[in-house]
Amino acid sequence: MSTNNPHQGKKILVVDDEPHIVRVVALKMQNAGFVVETAADGEEAYETAIEFNPDIVITDFTMPFMTGLDLSITLKRDQRTAAIPVIMLTARGYGLSKDDLAKTNIKTVMSKPFGPRDLLATVIATLGGDQSNAELPGAKAA
């Protein structure tokens, strides 16, 4: 399961207020060879990102205290976290606006329900190079 991952050992921060989602995403990424930290809301995620310095962040959109979008904007504003790519998972059936995306480092927006395998492929693709949003699998960013 981790054999096809060229980014083994890289760090992922998984953020969602649904414990079951955090659990399954974290497990999938760990099985693929990533080092995983988790957070249950945007504020906690930002603090964790400063300390953990992840290579990529997977976050939910709708969360208490700080939404996934606000988290992404905050990460982009902070020089320490500005370069961290973000993958957003959302149960909201709409894409984020270009203006929203321009303020963030969100590379891909994936709709819930999602397949862990697709998510892993998206993470690997995002970490793999300089691909634009449109070229990433499952990209729905407006």
Add this chain to the structure above:
Amino acid sequence: MNNGRSTMMLWIAATLGGAAAISFAMPMIRTALASMPPAAASAAEFLAIAAFCIASGVMLIKATARQVRTIAPRLMPEAVDGAAPTIRGDIVSGPIVRQLNTLASAWAESRNALQAQVQEVLIRHRVSEAEREHVEAILHSLRDAVIVTDGFDELSMANGQAADLLGFDLAKAQHASVDAILRDDTLRQLIKEVRSSAVAGKERRVEHIFQDNQGRAHSFDVTVACLPDSGTESGGVVTIMRDVTRDKEISQMKNDFVSQASHELRTPLASIRAYVEMLTEGEATDEESRQEFYSIIRTETDRVARMVDNMLNISRIEAGIVKAEYTDVNFAEVSREVVDMLTLQAQEKSIKLAVKCGPLVYNAAADRDMMTQVVMNLVSNGIKYTPDGGRVTVTIDNDDATRSVMVTVADTGLGVPPDALDKIFDKFFRIENYKRVAKGTGLGLNLVRHIVETVHSGKIGVTSEVGMGSKFWFTIPYEQDDSIA
């Protein structure tokens, strides 16, 4: 007017009659005077002629006047109801009377024609007035605001709704210019544009926002149509304004409901799909993990089912197709059962749960499952929005004044802000700041209200103080009308 005319005719007749009398008497006077001396004859002739003339004239005038008087009343408007009667004159007045008869006949015909025309005009006027009143009655009965303007952009008709909406006095606005009575630039412009197009039947529809007297914005569907040209003047414009604020709100609520329902369903579905895939792809490496995944899938499936049930129940109650199964429900018993079920959840936050009631019987006719759902929802909310170490207490009372059982769920939690108290039972309403505190669909309290008020004809309410806690209460009447669905 009529008296003056008849007097003038009498004078004409009298003068003609006098002249005729003189010419008739002159040969007899001349014969008598021929036998008298010249001087005396001259004076006497003069006097005799004068006296005779005067006497004859007076007689003739009187005779003629009598005849004319006979004719005159027949020339009066109140006497003419057909052709003028013919009157015979004597030898002297005959020609005059004949002339008068001809005049009277012509006069009578003229009057009759004129009177017929007047009658027709009066009838048309009455019909026109009746039609106008009919149209105005229709206009006033409409829910929509309607104004009708003429070819000069002046108000010719409007209803009370339009006067209220646009803020003009209906009694004083007749024939007033739209510039004078309409403050709304867009509407004025629209009316003038459509009127100037002068194409009968042409209409424009726009959606426009008006502020009411309280400053609230209302959405209106405005239709402005050009009226047909009557031929003598250019056609006007009818403007119909339909308040679609409520329609838009309902539409928005439905959209929100679908959007919210979709979002709420996607979350557990995401878990189910992810765990199923993990199992099928062998990501759960040991039996313990597999059992955990099965358990999560089952839990999330139940969650989806509950949500769908809630949504359907609300929809069914709103549609009036829910049938309650009434039994004699013991509310103390129901409350204790609910508290038992939620004890674990409360213990996680060190919250004390309690049921308080006296030794009386607290029974009412109700659907037991629905009552359990109501108490469960209120107590569960109390636990969710009460900080660790707090209390949630269920109190049951009988309210004999309203012949109802009253259940109160009091907590020591965050409380409901005053501006949210009115909306707390609305569908999908959630207190913005509290979304961070606990998850919810925004459907629970709405369903509770429907069960209590719509299904059981009870009452539900809340009193609260921010930071101090909330008291949610509901009452259920002792007896139910079985016909209530």
